[in-house]
Amino acid sequence: MHKIGYLGPEGTFSQQAAQHYCFNKQEAALVSLPSIREVLLSVQRNELDLAVIPFENSLEGSVNIVLDVLAWEVDLLIVDELILPISQTLMVTPGADWERISSVYTHPQSAGQCRLFLETHLPQAKVYLTSSNAEGANQAQMSGRTAGAIGPEAAADKFGLQVVLRNIQDKNNNFTRFVVVGKKSIHLPAGRNKTSIVFSTEHTPGSLACILDIFNLWDINMTKIESRPSRGQLGRYIFFIDIDGHLSNPDVRDALTMVQRKTNFYKFLGSYPMAEID
Numbered sequence: 001m002h003k004i005g006y007l008g009p010e011g012t013f014s015q016q017a018a019q020h021y022c023f024n025k026q027e028a029a030l031v032s033l034p035s036i037r038e039v040l041l042s043v044q045r046n047e048l049d050l051a052v053i054p055f056e057n058s059l060e061g062s063v064n065i066v067l068d069v070l071a072w073e074v075d076l077l078i079v080d081e082l083i084l085p086i087s088q089t090l091m092v093t094p095g096a097d098w099e100r101i102s103s104v105y106t107h108p109q110s111a112g113q114c115r116l117f118l119e120t121h122l123p124q125a126k127v128y129l130t131s132s133n134a135e136g137a138n139q140a141q142m143s144g145r146t147a148g149a150i151g152p153e154a155a156a157d158k159f160g161l162q163v164v165l166r167n168i169q170d171k172n173n174n175f176t177r178f179v180v181v182g183k184k185s186i187h188l189p190a191g192r193n194k195t196s197i198v199f200s201t202e203h204t205p206g207s208l209a210c211i212l213d214i215f216n217l218w219d220i221n222m223t224k225i226e227s228r229p230s231r232g233q234l235g236r237y238i239f240f241i242d243i244d245g246h247l248s249n250p251d252v253r254d255a256l257t258m259v260q261r262k263t264n265f266y267k268f269l270g271s272y273p274m275a276e277i278d
């Protein structure tokens with residue numbers, strides 16, 4: 001039986017992504033853990049086989065904790081990805097007047113996706129950030145009629161809250177890309193693939209341009225670039241890059257060999273099938 005971890009408790013978007021990933025896969029048991037970091041560390045310690053983790057959202061951007069843990073704390077590979085539509089729901093205690101609530105519990109990513117809604121429709125409400133949206137629904141339920149929560153509709157069912165508004169995110173077109181991480185690749189290269197790396201360069205003129213030029217010279221398309229603080233000096237960064245193609249492709253392999261030579265920190269984060277938008 002494969003153990004597959006996700007950010008819990010039950011009722012999160014991450015649980016939905018994990019269920020989606022496991023659909024039609026026998027021999028999979030889903031395991032919920034209270035933080036994304038704990039989920040990743042559990043895979044690292046071989047307590048889980050795989051984990052389904054939110055990576056980036058089309059409105060709010062990357063989930064920084066995932067980038068930081070993948071770069072610094074674990075040696076894991078992205079082995080698959082899935083992209084799911086995200087509908088943010090406002091939920092309250094049954095019968096409560098949502099326009100009069102004074103507190104809203106939600107995960108920071110969801111708060112970011114609903115910034116305009118919160119400022120426009122609930123300016124009086126204090127936003128309390130929680131470890132997950134299901135945990136937010138739990139807190140709202142415990143706080144009673146003056147509290148609400150934002151998150152997936154499933155969290156309302158789970159914690160006995162009433163859905164009052166659906167699709168409250170600031171743009172309808174809201175998608176989160178989840179990645180599946182593990183210790184070793186699970187797919188042979190077939191179809192369209194992506195490769196993820198993280199690196200840093202010397203702090204000298206043109207050093208990042210030199211890396212980007214390698215992809216240009218090898219005609220490799222970049223699909224993401226993101227920086228995070230290097231955790232050294234202020235103003236120094238590490239860069240996360242996703243490119244089209246699989247490491248088994250000779251051009252990708254040659255380009256990445258070159259990148260490795262031109263960087264002072266380099267980590268391969270996996271080659272995996274490119275997701276279709278569901």
Ligand SMILES: O=C(O)C(=O)C[C@]1(C(=O)O)C=C[C@@H](O)C=C1
Binds near residue numbers: 013063086110131176
């Ligand atoms: O709290 C949840 O429901 C989660 O699964 C976390 C999370 C995230 O971290 O991005 C997952 C998808 C959505 O983008 C909002 C929140």
